[in-house]
Amino acid sequence: MIAIALDGPAGAGKSTIARTVAKQLGFIYIDTGALYRTIGLAATAAGTDTDNAEAVAALLDSLSIQLTFRGDEQRVLLNGEDVSDRIRTPEASMMASKVSAIPAVRTFLLSLQRKMAEENNVIMDGRDIGTVVLPNAQIKLFLTASVECRAQRRYEELIGKGMDVKLEDVKSDMEKRDYADSHLATAPLKPAEDAQIVDTSWLELHQSVALLTEIINHRLNG
Numbered sequence: 001m002i003a004i005a006l007d008g009p010a011g012a013g014k015s016t017i018a019r020t021v022a023k024q025l026g027f028i029y030i031d032t033g034a035l036y037r038t039i040g041l042a043a044t045a046a047g048t049d050t051d052n053a054e055a056v057a058a059l060l061d062s063l064s065i066q067l068t069f070r071g072d073e074q075r076v077l078l079n080g081e082d083v084s085d086r087i088r089t090p091e092a093s094m095m096a097s098k099v100s101a102i103p104a105v106r107t108f109l110l111s112l113q114r115k116m117a118e119e120n121n122v123i124m125d126g127r128d129i130g131t132v133v134l135p136n137a138q139i140k141l142f143l144t145a146s147v148e149c150r151a152q153r154r155y156e157e158l159i160g161k162g163m164d165v166k167l168e169d170v171k172s173d174m175e176k177r178d179y180a181d182s183h184l185a186t187a188p189l190k191p192a193e194d195a196q197i198v199d200t201s202w203l204e205l206h207q208s209v210a211l212l213t214e215i216i217n218h219r220l221n222g
């Protein structure tokens, strides 16, 4: 099996790029952020305080999380219910960031992620894929961009979905998440030593897609 690890901060364009590349290669695209978002949603729904690591850990045994595919679109099921749309709000992003700091949550999701990569050719999008989840991935890419560029992109995406948000709030949420993600005691956001770093700040999305496709094709085909 072939695994491509695609890590980097929120809003660097990973998901769009990974989806496109996966389609071209016939690989499965796995968005691991959706798994953390689903646990955040489950904790909120259960009234569990996401700052209480023990309470969140205790909740995990009652959760069944499955990734399924509708065509090539990933859907995530929480105890059988499709929550793919409900995990996309700014509140769900914050909850995801909180639960992702809990070591028991990371351990809980580790086997699920590895199993997907054992059974399929994957391009896996996350924060710690090249460093922790798939340290033997054949290709490791770390995608980054300035916080201003990423906030602007995420703002346009949320506005496009009809959400009422302000650019400065999106940017400050992103700064908070960046800080939290890169200061995790377990699996902080950082490039693997053998990752290739790609800065997309000055690229349009279609240019980032083209660049990453070129890098991956070159690495796979020599």
Ligand code: DC
Pocket (backbone or CB within 6 Å): 010, 032, 033, 034, 036, 037, 093, 096, 097, 098, 100, 125, 126, 127, 128, 129, 177, 181
């Ligand atoms: O990529 P995203 O915005 O959907 O991720 C949501 C949160 O989950 C983000 O704050 C970081 C966390 N996350 C993580 O800790 N490890 C991953 N492999 C993926 C996401």
